[in-house]
Amino acid sequence: MTHIEHSPDQLSHKIPVGISSCLLGDNVRYNGGHSHSDYCDKVLTKYFDYQKFCPEMAAGFGTPRPTLRLEGDPNSPRMTFSKNAEEDVSDVFMAASNKYIEKLSHLDGYILMKKSPSCGLERIKVYQENGHPHMQRSAGMFTKALRQRYPLLPMEEDGRLNDPMLRENFLLRVFTHHDFRQSLGEGARMKDLIAFHSRYKYMVMAHSQPIYRKLGRMLSGNDTRPFHALKDAYFETLMTTLSQPAKRKNHCNVLMHLVGYLKHAVDVSVRKDILDVVEQYRRGEVNLATPVTLLHHYIKHYGSEYINQQSYFIPYPSPLGIRNTV
Ligand code: SF4
Structure with missing residues (x-):
């Protein structure tokens, strides 16, 4: 393989x-x-x-x-x-x-x-x-x-x-487009689409909660369309949704969800510190890189494989420093 x-x-x-x-x-x-x-x-x-x-x-x-x-x-x-x-x-x-x-x-x-x-x-x-x-x-x-x-x-x-927001959004879409086509190439099956969706859940959630739920329903097993039609519909919905930059409040929502994954692994005072930084980001005092980097540090050590593989943490190459500007 x-x-x-x-x-x-x-x-x-x-x-x-x-x-x-x-x-x-x-x-x-x-x-x-x-x-x-x-x-x-x-x-x-x-x-x-x-x-x-x-x-x-x-x-x-x-x-x-x-x-x-x-x-x-x-x-x-x-x-x-x-x-x-x-x-x-x-x-x-x-x-x-x-x-x-x-x-x-x-x-x-x-x-x-x-x-x-x-x-x-x-x-x-x-x-x-x-x-x-x-x-x-x-x-x-x-x-x-x-x-x-x-x-x-x-x-x-x-x-x-x-423009930092437009640059961020373009690069996010290019790397997602590439990842989808690599992951769902010829011979791909339903399990590959489910694995892809599993990695992009929090990315989609940051752009739209309703679409996050819609894509989940598409893959729930109740959609009777043939796989190739379902895959095309998923890709179209995904790329259309990502074409609108994620709002600050949606990022905060995702970050708070992710902090929840540390509940049993790190002390409540550490989680509070992370949430304080999320609030600083919500108020516009720090950029997105600050809470994401801090959270990712703990997730790498204490998070499950599922949460570690989230594309939300590294959607484009880190050296580009994109999240230092949004
Ligand atoms: S690539 Fe050619 S046609 Fe396009 S903007 Fe440049 S010079 Fe003009």
């Missing part, structure tokens, strides 16, 4: 993640330059095996090139060169993008360049005949097609990774 590493701290391989080429320093932008991201190229690269792509270069537009923009119906925009609205390049652009997108089913995440009519995740202007943008904004054309093809793939813009 193949050994599967679950903890992000023990992964011996990098996770496959797509990225806009210009973020890695490739001179592929319209002006012949790049948009190098230090965080992607120097920090996340230790954990991500990047697959880079520039959809405008793939469409044969070359560099430098005239700027492009979106036009028309914001729900289904066309792509044109900014200075020549008559030249609709949507078909040639989408042909190259779709050909590439078909080959991405192995990815666990995608990092995109902001403000681009091709790669932007959101808020891209769609110009109207009067020369003004429509009030409704769009995603870039490549990103829109990517999302349609892989709706559960975690995606984020490089700029938004500067």
Whole structure:
């Protein structure tokens, strides 16, 4: 039986993640330059095996090139060169993008360049005949097609990774996506899904108590759907739920639950000290790393195997220091 590493701290391989080429320093932008991201190229690269792509270069537009923009119906925009609205390049652009997108089913995440009519995740202007943008904004054309093809793939813009909450949430989803696909690959059975859920219970609880109960019911044995349908429904519910960052009060609730596992193992004064730190976190005086690290220290020594394996403790590589910022 193949050994599967679950903890992000023990992964011996990098996770496959797509990225806009210009973020890695490739001179592929319209002006012949790049948009190098230090965080992607120097920090996340230790954990991500990047697959880079520039959809405008793939469409044969070359560099430098005239700027492009979106036009028309914001729900289904066309792509044109900014200075020549008559030249609709949507078909040639989408042909190259779709050909590439078909080959991405192995990815666990995608990092995109902001403000681009091709790669932007959101808020891209769609110009109207009067020369003004429509009030409704769009995603870039490549990103829109990517999302349609892989709706559960975690995606984020490089700029938004500067926001601690959005960064935390993106990394959580990428590592969860990867863990699920590793744990529930070909040949997986119900017992594997139950084992996965067992590890993610407190993670899900931190995001939503009702979904925590819903997923538990799905796996209770009363759901009559075939395994593959149940697995797909579980994954969709899980990834959708994790896409909303967990609230501070929900983290406190989970932390208090976890302290309960130390009831018979450590003195009441130690548990009170831990709960005091949880309260400090609730009041915003310390970050999430403080109560989690303290609690994990005791759980490692005195907790059961079940509680020690909770992904809640190490959802992404510890050296990234993500929980020091939220
Ligand atoms: S934003 Fe996208 S299309 Fe524009 S240069 Fe970067 S990779 Fe290419």
